[in-house]
Amino acid sequence: MTLWQVIRREKRQCACDPRRFLFIFGAAIVYLLIFSVLFAPDIIRAVPTVLCDEDQSPLSRDLLQRFEHNERMHVTSWVSSQEEMQVMLREKKALLALCIPRDFSRSINNGGYSTILCIANASNIMPVSAVTADAETIAENFNNEIAVKRAELVTGQIGSRVLSRVRPVRTELRVMHNPLQSFTLFYLIGLLAAALQQGVFFATGASVFQEEERRDGERGEKQAEAVPTAALQGERVSGQIPFWKLTAGKVIWYSALGLLSYLVIIALLVWVLGMRLKAGIAATVLAGGVYMVSVASLGLCFASFFRTELRFVQFSIAYPLAGFILSGFTWPLSAMPPFVRALANLLPQTWFANLLRELFLAGYSPLYGKALVAMACIGAACFGLCLIVYNFQHKTRNPFCDFLP
């Protein structure tokens, strides 16, 4: 039987088990829907904020109004004392509290300084880091205006010249690739890489275990000399196909399906969600293709260690969350301990998720070639290991080698 015939055989089996199409195409599309809804607001706005004005002067009102007009802050209440402010924070009715102290305007008007109190609940650092940065920027701009006015009086110089003395060094910020720091761009791509992986995993698992069931069926039929079912009659060839060919056929077929699903997802990201793919389509497709080959090989390799499809699914469910965190997609690999980083580098998702995000956001990845080679190596290693395990099972007449009792 040629490799092409093995692939066609796999195709026929898929047609009899439509679940596999559902895994490969459905998982990614459903996750795309679920997570694009979650990240639809794109950036965190309207962080519940409480303002406390102990000074009640025109100057303090001017400053507080600026906080109020900032879109990241949603002023849920105004309070008159720090105690009330603490209560609001404690009850989580606000995550940020800003308090202007008594004598704020008097201290400033007398040539002194005053300190604004900014308290944030930092249990969740995502909204808090953005909103405190905004609060500090507002206060800094306000500070500059006051300082300029005061320095004008003292030095007799005009505003723009005085501003250069008040703030002699300014910084121009250039944020590359994701200038708005959009969470959709940051998160969605990696989550979809994980979903695609899970879909291919389940499909390859289903394929392997159907093969085992068929082999069992054939053995049982021989023993009982029973009449085989029509479905088995057409497909009773698995025993005659060399393992490498059978496995290669599966890898090729499920990689191709995975690649197709990947292209559908890319199309949806670009045309429906309006994300811009900055890299060329050829580079994107090639990266996806290599990823799918490595994931299909990993799926087959993983499946080879289990007795039943149920057990395979149960164990593989434990992997996506760990794989996602280890991929360095959110917490960078460079900040992980070396042995964790080494473990992460054994997973195709680690190479692919960051690569795809860079292809979307930057249009290139300096690690493109390295990532492709790494994924290909992982795929080849898994393929080899898979053959060893199946051969071992065949020789020992023990068709399965569950690694746990």
Added chain:
Amino acid sequence: MKSGAFRQIVQEEWEYLRRRNGSVLVLLLLLPVCYSILFGLVYRQNVIRQLPTAVYDQDQSSTSRKYIRLFEDSEKFNVTAYVDSQEEMERLLREESVLAAIAVPPDFAKHIKQGRGTETVLIVNSANNTLSNSAITFAWEINRSFSAATGQQLFEGLNRMPGEAMNLAYPVHVSVRLLHNPLSGFSPFMLAGLSVQGVQIALLLAAGPMLVREVEERRFAPVASSALLMLGKMVPYWLASLAASFIALLVQVQFFAMPMRGSWLEIFVLVNAFIFAVLCVLQLFSALSPNQLTAVQIPMIYIMPGTLYSGLSWPVFAMNRAAELYAAFMPVRYTAENVRDIMLAGYAPTLWADCRALLCGALAAFLAARFVFDRKRRRIA
């Protein structure tokens, strides 16, 4: 009679788990603990440090060197390259040899001395928001301090006393206090919630098939009502995952410096409500599923997005209506943040309201599951 049947159901389910499903029992007990250890190691550094940074100093004056030294001395930045041209700086950024770059313009010191002001450039690779946020925040801080100090010196040059000069340049100070997680560390931010998600995943893979297996095997058809059977089958999973939850949290406290400022009793109540809710939801999926495999695969769509829908990272107030509605049906949404709050802050203001929500949800799921399961059993009978 009923208590005897109940005990028999619990015992048989436990025996099934222990003898026929030992590896899954191991997974149920160990997965949350393994997640705690693995993610604890991942986040061990806690905050982003040593961001590879390039410096392009076109001025080469003592003032510019003083400015750059602030970045060199900061643990957040690791100045790995000093470049001589814009092209080289951009090449390093493009190759990702550095993730941030600081460019100091020519005549930096001269413009400051002349009171004309000057502008440095900070370029940050923001493909990963976690890195870029950290770089931007600390670069602003460094810049603010340097600018205020330089401004003060300029006013001193105009015959002002140091204190007066400082007040002239910097009249409005901001004192920032970060409650509960003062370093904005990732371990306190994520670990507790991830272990809750670990418990949920472990329950999914272990308890997912429990009712559909009963339909397939029909072991207790004559001796127990559906409700009794459902409750009895829950017990072994409940106890195992309760033990796993506490071990996971203890591991975090003991080995990964997670604070435990609140009450273990509150955690106990909350985790119990959570486990009950997850088990009831899984029973509903199980009752609706045609086979054991589907009973594990279908709830994945519901369980796996839990980490992000829980409000643990993307806050609930930032969700749109559709996302908020979807999250409202997830037990983890009422649990992960509360566990984190109890551990970090010592209290969770919405604890009891969320426990009530969990119990109400659990009850609704239980009744729905019972209805479906009952019908299936009757059909088989």
